[in-house]
Amino acid sequence: MMRRLFRFAGSARDVPRDVRSEIGFHLDMRTEEFIAAGMAPQAARLAARQSFGDVESIEAECRRAATRGLRTRTRRMTMNELRQDLQYGLRTLRRSPGFAFAAILTLALGIGANTAVFSMVRGVLLRPLPYRDGGQLVFLKQPATQVGVPDAGFSVKEFEDFRAANHSLQGLAEYHSMPFILLGRGEPRRVQSGVVSANFFDLMGVRPLLGRTFRPGEDALGVAPVLVLSYAFWRNELGGDPAIVGRTFEMNDRIHTVIGVLPPIPQYPNENDLYMPTSACPFRSAPATIEGRRFRMLRVLGRLAPGATLAGAQSELETVAARMHAAYPESYAASQGFGISATPLQEELTVRARPTLMLLFGTAAFVLLIACANVANLTLARLVRRERELALRSALGADRRRLLRQLLVEGTLLSLAGGVFGLALAASALHLLTAFAEQFTPRAGEIRIDGTVLGFTLVVSLATGIAFGVLPALPARLNLAGSLKDGAAATSGGRSSRIRAALVVGQVAVSVVLLVAAGLLARSLRELQRVDPGFDTDHVLTMALDLNWSRYTTNALVLDFHRRLEERLANQAGIVSTASVLTFPLSGRRPFGFDFQIAGRPADPDGSVPRADFRSVSPGYLATLGIPLVTGRNFTANDDAEAPEVVLVNQSLAGKYWGKENPLGQRVSADSGKSWSTIVGVVGDVRQYGLEAGPADEMYAPFAQSPVREGQFLVRTTADFIAVGKRVADAVHALDPAQPVSGLATLDQLRSESLASPRLIALLLGLFSLLALLITCAGLAGVIAFSVGQRSQEIGVRMALGAARGEVLGMIVLEGLRLVAAGLVLGVAGALLLTRLLTAHLFRIQATDPVTFVATAAVLLGVAVAACLVPARRAASVDPV
Numbered sequence: 001m002m003r004r005l006f007r008f009a010g011s012a013r014d015v016p017r018d019v020r021s022e023i024g025f026h027l028d029m030r031t032e033e034f035i036a037a038g039m040a041p042q043a044a045r046l047a048a049r050q051s052f053g054d055v056e057s058i059e060a061e062c063r064r065a066a067t068r069g070l071r072t073r074t075r076r077m078t079m080n081e082l083r084q085d086l087q088y089g090l091r092t093l094r095r096s097p098g099f100a101f102a103a104i105l106t107l108a109l110g111i112g113a114n115t116a117v118f119s120m121v122r123g124v125l126l127r128p129l130p131y132r133d134g135g136q137l138v139f140l141k142q143p144a145t146q147v148g149v150p151d152a153g154f155s156v157k158e159f160e161d162f163r164a165a166n167h168s169l170q171g172l173a174e175y176h177s178m179p180f181i182l183l184g185r186g187e188p189r190r191v192q193s194g195v196v197s198a199n200f201f202d203l204m205g206v207r208p209l210l211g212r213t214f215r216p217g218e219d220a221l222g223v224a225p226v227l228v229l230s231y232a233f234w235r236n237e238l239g240g241d242p243a244i245v246g247r248t249f250e251m252n253d254r255i256h257t258v259i260g261v262l263p264p265i266p267q268y269p270n271e272n273d274l275y276m277p278t279s280a281c282p283f284r285s286a287p288a289t290i291e292g293r294r295f296r297m298l299r300v301l302g303r304l305a306p307g308a309t310l311a312g313a314q315s316e317l318e319t320v321a322a323r324m325h326a327a328y329p330e331s332y333a334a335s336q337g338f339g340i341s342a343t344p345l346q347e348e349l350t351v352r353a354r355p356t357l358m359l360l361f362g363t364a365a366f367v368l369l370i371a372c373a374n375v376a377n378l379t380l381a382r383l384v385r386r387e388r389e390l391a392l393r394s395a396l397g398a399d400r401r402r403l404l405r406q407l408l409v410e411g412t413l414l415s416l417a418g419g420v421f422g423l424a425l426a427a428s429a430l431h432l433l434t435a436f437a438e439q440f441t442p443r444a445g446e447i448r449i450d451g452t453v454l455g456f457t458l459v460v461s462l463a464t465g466i467a468f469g470v471l472p473a474l475p476a477r478l479n480l481a482g483s484l485k486d487g488a489a490a491t492s493g494g495r496s497s498r499i500r501a502a503l504v505v506g507q508v509a510v511s512v513v514l515l516v517a518a519g520l521l522a523r524s525l526r527e528l529q530r531v532d533p534g535f536d537t538d539h540v541l542t543m544a545l546d547l548n549w550s551r552y553t554t555n556a557l558v559l560d561f562h563r564r565l566e567e568r569l570a571n572q573a574g575i576v577s578t579a580s581v582l583t584f585p586l587s588g589r590r591p592f593g594f595d596f597q598i599a600g601r602p603a604d605p606d607g608s609v610p611r612a613d614f615r616s617v618s619p620g621y622l623a624t625l626g627i628p629l630v631t632g633r634n635f636t637a638n639d640d641a642e643a644p645e646v647v648l649v650n651q652s653l654a655g656k657y658w659g660k661e662n663p664l665g666q667r668v669s670a671d672s673g674k675s676w677s678t679i680v681g682v683v684g685d686v687r688q689y690g691l692e693a694g695p696a697d698e699m700y701a702p703f704a705q706s707p708v709r710e711g712q713f714l715v716r717t718t719a720d721f722i723a724v725g726k727r728v729a730d731a732v733h734a735l736d737p738a739q740p741v742s743g744l745a746t747l748d749q750l751r752s753e754s755l756a757s758p759r760l761i762a763l764l765l766g767l768f769s770l771l772a773l774l775i776t777c778a779g780l781a782g783v784i785a786f787s788v789g790q791r792s793q794e795i796g797v798r799m800a801l802g803a804a805r806g807e808v809l810g811m812i813v814l815e816g817l818r819l820v821a822a823g824l825v826l827g828v829a830g831a832l833l834l835t836r837l838l839t840a841h842l843f844r845i846q847a848t849d850p851v852t853f854v855a856t857a858a859v860l861l862g863v864a865v866a867a868c869l870v871p872a873r874r875a876a877s878v879d880p881v
Helices: 002-009 017-036 041-050 055-095 097-126 156-165 200-204 231-236 287-291 310-327 345-350 353-385 387-395 400-428 430-437 442-446 451-470 480-484 493-529 555-570 621-625 651-658 721-735 747-754 756-790 792-800 805-841 850-876
Strands: 137-141 169-182 189-196 226-229 248-251 254-261 274-277 299-304 341-344 540-546 575-581 593-595 611-617 629-632 646-650 667-669 677-683 698-702 710-717 742-746
Touching: 055 097, 055 400, 097 353, 097 400, 097 430, 097 442, 097 451, 097 756, 137 310, 137 345, 156 169, 156 287, 156 310, 169 200, 169 248, 169 540, 200 299, 226 231, 299 310, 310 341, 341 345, 345 442, 353 400, 353 451, 353 493, 353 756, 353 805, 387 400, 400 430, 400 451, 430 442, 493 756, 493 805, 493 850, 540 721, 540 747, 555 575, 555 710, 555 721, 575 611, 575 621, 621 710, 646 651, 651 677, 651 698, 710 721, 721 742, 742 747, 747 756, 756 792, 756 805, 756 850, 792 805, 805 850
Parallel strands: 189 274, 226 254, 611 698, 646 677
Antiparallel strands: 137 299, 137 341, 169 189, 169 299, 226 274, 248 254, 540 710, 540 742, 575 710, 593 611, 629 677, 646 698, 667 677
């Protein structure tokens, strides 16, 4: 029976000894029972065999035991072989330090670039919002498509109508941001204040670090004002005072009590120093703001109700908007094309960053492909030199699978080492990545090396090791006899050479695509830098001068402060001119537009009305910024509140509405004909919102007739900026000790910052392209050098038969240029297709710009010739003997 059981489970040696002993023990016990019952020993043994319980269960147990034994031995054998492969791979790489260093460095650059870019993609695009159920938060926009306004904002009346009439959104919260002056702790501070409805933090799902957030009803008029501080302001400006809750500050002539501190999380939609309820904002709580349906200053956020969908919420909002447009047609001109849209908050916060990050991620992936191809080339060359070793191992019994596994282990060791160094490179560049992402999204603070990024690096490293480990594989067949002879030539050089050549062609093709993209962005940046902004940025100092709402309650007080300030600075050495303004070019402020009508002109049949951006400037504005006066006159000190209202228009607006007709003397009205302003001059066009944006239609009013508290101050100077800034601050404090001056910057700095995004994109893509070019040229030089080494005997014979050194030199260089030419053809074709994705990033440059393509080809050919010359000169120096 034992033989039967073992036959079912396999051979007897496959059944563990303890199982065999247990079966024998049970047979012996059963036999003794039968003998004790009076049966003869032979009959007892036969009966025991025939009545040994469930033989099938014993057979099944033997099968399972045998399988477990085989698996255990297989696992033990596999682990032993893997350990041997690892040990042998480490010894092999230690014997080839040059190869190991080159491979690890190349992979570190490729993997590091991908890790760095993925950390940005993860932090900005993939990481969930740090709020409760952040995917349910939506951002509402009210675009005016016919006049090119992507989001006109919401008025208080509109916000209340949408909040009352919709059911798909579980509450709506309003938000806007304004600067105020905070008093009560040392120097007066200009603070950026988020003005929100009381349910804002509850809607976002934010719990405070200290204290509490706003309670229902704290945004009602007449309620005692309270503040919630941001973590950064509490930590940096107030020293992280743990007893800050309950402290009071003076702002807007009212005492505000601190009730809480936010945790260190990103603030959306914008970063603020502190938050106040809407009732504490003098501008938001003014009756004109509350009742003015066309006074749109709010941003609106909401949260999807349980079971609601974004499409359903959009449909319901459109229904509510249609009723509002029908009920208040004067507030929604058909010519402006008002609409309503709801988009996920996460999408809204990353809409500008997504194309740029995807471009960089694709570029980094191309660099990694080139790095893998280069390491595969190195591995192929090394593999040919190791053919004797592999043949010897094959002769001693190693099969093809075992040899391939050894190569994969070695490749994985290299890629893991490259991944570790690449991760270190990415971590060291983390602060640069954050600064870069800040140009596009408020989520830049969430970029970090976390578990997901580490997992990505590990997966990329393993995939890379497998990729360049499998590419070279093994020669189709090992010639044992030839490979084991001392001094025998490599038998697989032909096949390996073809693979290496194909890899070089692929590297060149990818490099061409990257170089063309970098060239297009560089030329686009050059065009941006050459743009005439319409004003002179040299020697102009700018600063924010937001007057205290509680002190400067009338236009007369605002004008008196600015008048006295300009008088104090007028005769100081080094100060050429000054100007008080609402805003200035490249300041980053949102445009303030308004509709107007032209005297004597009937309304257009389609209902469209003229529209312009509004500017309030003092008489020194044109001289301070160097904006030319094309025709007419500038503002003077006589254009005050008592004088007839006058305006200046820019050339763009004059050309659009008056064509060749002279606009001087024409009258315009911004309040439906209640008051009229006369055009007294035409000024040059200015690029207010960025060098890449065309001039807007603009209308300038005298600062004395349209004063603003939340304004800017400009100084043209020939002296040191820091000294002038201190003098201006001293002059302001002499007039009002509680008035801060903030945001000092030069127009040159602002112009440079306006180019920061395209400059950084061009720089990063240029660095990736340069890296790809260097790796490609190194691979090309390696292929040619290896070919020269393999053909030394052939070259010697050629030279012995009369070939000149120049002929040999040209032959080797031509061999390399053939590979480059093939790669150029493929690369140009790929670039013609892929560079169209760059159209949104280009300025005055076409994606198929022939100059860029020709220059790229010339640069690549020149570098390729240089890369081929070193091995070619070595070939030309071969001694025929």
